[in-house]
Each structure stands twice: as structure tokens, then as C-alpha cells.
Amino acid sequence: MLSTLTLTTTGHLPLQPAAKQPDIEYHPDYEKYLHRQVRRLAENPDLPKTPLPPGFPGGVDGAIMWEGKDWQNEDQWVYRLSDSELKEIDNALVHFKNTKLEMGYIGRYNFPLPTLSTKLHEFAKELYSGRGFFVLRTIPIDDYSRADLAIIYAGISSHVGSARGKQDGTGAVLAHIKDLTVSHANEKGGIGNSAYTTDKQVFHTDVGDLIALMALEVAEEGGISRISSGAKVYNELASTRPDLIQTLSEPWPLDSFGGDPGYTTRPVLYHEDGHVIIQYSRRHFTGYGQQKRSPHIPPITEAQAEALDAVHFLAEKYSLGLNFQKGDIQYINSLGLLHARDAFKDSEKHTRHLIRLWLRNDQLAWNTPKLLQPIWRRLYSLNPEDQRFPLEPEIRRKASGMTK
Numbered sequence: 001m002l003s004t005l006t007l008t009t010t011g012h013l014p015l016q017p018a019a020k021q022p023d024i025e026y027h028p029d030y031e032k033y034l035h036r037q038v039r040r041l042a043e044n045p046d047l048p049k050t051p052l053p054p055g056f057p058g059g060v061d062g063a064i065m066w067e068g069k070d071w072q073n074e075d076q077w078v079y080r081l082s083d084s085e086l087k088e089i090d091n092a093l094v095h096f097k098n099t100k101l102e103m104g105y106i107g108r109y110n111f112p113l114p115t116l117s118t119k120l121h122e123f124a125k126e127l128y129s130g131r132g133f134f135v136l137r138t139i140p141i142d143d144y145s146r147a148d149l150a151i152i153y154a155g156i157s158s159h160v161g162s163a164r165g166k167q168d169g170t171g172a173v174l175a176h177i178k179d180l181t182v183s184h185a186n187e188k189g190g191i192g193n194s195a196y197t198t199d200k201q202v203f204h205t206d207v208g209d210l211i212a213l214m215a216l217e218v219a220e221e222g223g224i225s226r227i228s229s230g231a232k233v234y235n236e237l238a239s240t241r242p243d244l245i246q247t248l249s250e251p252w253p254l255d256s257f258g259g260d261p262g263y264t265t266r267p268v269l270y271h272e273d274g275h276v277i278i279q280y281s282r283r284h285f286t287g288y289g290q291q292k293r294s295p296h297i298p299p300i301t302e303a304q305a306e307a308l309d310a311v312h313f314l315a316e317k318y319s320l321g322l323n324f325q326k327g328d329i330q331y332i333n334s335l336g337l338l339h340a341r342d343a344f345k346d347s348e349k350h351t352r353h354l355i356r357l358w359l360r361n362d363q364l365a366w367n368t369p370k371l372l373q374p375i376w377r378r379l380y381s382l383n384p385e386d387q388r389f390p391l392e393p394e395i396r397r398k399a400s401g402m403t404k
Helices: 030-043 083-099 116-129 146-157 230-240 242-248 302-317 370-379
Strands: 078-080 133-137 163-165 175-178 201-204 210-217 225-229 252-255 263-266 269-272 275-278 320-322 329-333 337-341 353-360
Touching: 030 302, 083 116, 083 146, 116 133, 116 329, 146 210, 146 329, 146 353, 201 302, 225 230, 225 302, 230 242, 230 275, 230 302, 230 337, 242 302, 302 337, 329 337
Parallel strands: 078 133
Antiparallel strands: 133 329, 163 353, 175 353, 201 337, 210 329, 210 353, 225 320, 225 337, 252 263, 269 275
16 A cells, blocks of 8 residues: 655655744734634634643632722722831831841841731731732832832831742842843843833733832833733633633743753643642743844744733733832732733933842742742742842843843
């Protein structure tokens, strides 16, 4: 019987075309998303009948499952510090400075807040067991030096999260979120993260449990911080496109942008002890700015491209905009919520500048999914004496010196 396979002139089977990266960029394109969705459903109308992955629920509930319209005014999530609480913070600053300890040793016991501490612990419970976010208002930024602000920020935050995560390979635990496209234009590795530009940041999550952001200054225009419930996004997809839940729960190739190895693989979506966890940054699948996605690593698939856009546009649809004010500290659960930022314009008077901490409350924390545990161990493993608090803006770096 003759083979139905076609042979080449050399007698070998024809080479299969190399897998190609889908037509997808860092900034989601709604028309491309709809076109891809229609095409894939036309190719396989049974996609919505795909069973959910084993162990994944048909839906999740609880306080962290919300949509933006559920919140009517910021009094529902903003706590305004009283004069007496600001005095406690001043006293705690003096107390810690008198210890002569390095900043990496800042903790709730050497930054004492007699009455505010109890409230901060309740807010930490809200992060893990409630809506997943709150804002403290307002630290009088102009009353302090940059070094004192770093102590105050880390000190207050130690009553919310007992562990600080390292931001990069240099041991920095404090990161600056600011437009650095001019001041740091010649960085080794280039700027490959929209956090260091005035550009829109699309929905994503950071590594670690909790994100804290303190506003040293706000933009002249724009820069609204947006958050969205990962549980709400999950429920929408589980009920309409379970095939995309399947796709999100499978391994994806993450570009390490010059790291070693050149890419790693892990899922975007996890289910752990009743919690759904979305853990990803879009740029690792599309590239951004000077850090283009490597052509020498496996591309993402068409299904993954659709899933990326579906997560973004659903998060955007159900999001809540937070009005950052100078001196605010915003805390969010990065396991349960996605976040984004509008594009913005700076001026001489108003130059947007945030500082960030990654935190974890060991007493209240969710169980970390097994595949994320090695990342979390590295993140929270830095000894106090090795923690670095850069007071001036810098771009996060790998241990090799390349920008992250």
C-alpha cells in the first residue's frame, strides 16, 4: 500500500513550518481580540463545551468577588489618618531612628503604633479575607526627608505585612515607579517595563502576596490606578469560555529577556484552597519597549493570545478606578486582584512618583500554589542586613546588571 505522505526530492518528509508568534502586542487591540475570538469559535464551535480543568470550580464567591459598580464612593475603602495617629507615626519614626538599626530591620516591634497597629491588622484581614484593597490617607510627604519617608512607609507597612519581598537581583526591597525614559535612557538592557514610562500599564499582577504603593507625587494629568477582581474575571470565563480556563491553567513560556535560562514555563491561572489566583505580566508574552520578545523561545499559541486579551478586557470591564492623592498608601492583594494604570502627563510642578513594597502577612496569608512556591521563597528570603532601600529612582536589575 502506498503511503499518503508526500516525499521531498531528498526522500525526507517535508519540514513543518516553525510555530509563529501570534499577532499580539503589549497594548491589547479590541478589534484583533474580537476577530481572533470569532475565528477560533468558527474553527471549533465546541470550544465553549470544554470541561473545566480538574479541581477548578464552576465559580467562586466571597468578598473578593466584586465589580467596580459595587463601590459607590471612596469612603468604602479609604481610611483617613487622624492627627493622633499621625503623631504615633512621628513617635515611631523617632523610636526606630534611636535604635540605630539598618533599615532592613524595620518591623512592627521597633516601629510601634499603639492604637493604629490594631486597625492596620484589621485592614490586613480585609486584604486576605475581604475585598482585597484599602488606602491610607494621608502622610504629609513634604514634612519629611526621603530617608524618613522610607522608614515611615516600611514601618507602617510592617503592621500590614510581616515580610518584605526583594524587587530585583540587587537586594532592593523598595522600588520607584516613575517616568525614567529620559533620566535612564541609556540603561544596560533598555527600558522594557511600562512602569518606567508615562505609558498605559495594562492589567497584570505582581509577584508576591501584597502590593503597597505610596504616592510621593501625582501626575499633572491622568495616571489613575485601576484594580479588578480576579474572581470576577474567572467566573465570567468559567461560565462562557471554559476552554480559556483550560488554556490559562496550562504551562506558558515566559520570556526572561536575556536571563538564563532564556525562558521559563508555568501556568497563568491557579486554584488553591478555594482561591483562584491569576499570576502574570503581559509583557513576558508580548515584549514591551526595548525588550522585544525573543524569537528564539517558543511562541505563545493562538489560544493563549485570545486568553490574554480576554483576561485584560474582562478586568477592564469590571474595574474600579482609585483616585491616588499625594501621601496616599494603597494596599492590594496581588493574588486576588489585577491592577493597571492609565497613561499620564507630568509637569514641572507635578511629576508622578510612587514607591513600592511587596509584602506578605505570614499569619493571614493564603497557601501559595506549589508551582509558585520557588518564586515566593526567593522573593521573601532576603536577610534584614541585605535589604536595600534606594532613595533615588532606579530601574530594577537582574543580578547580571541587566534591567528587568
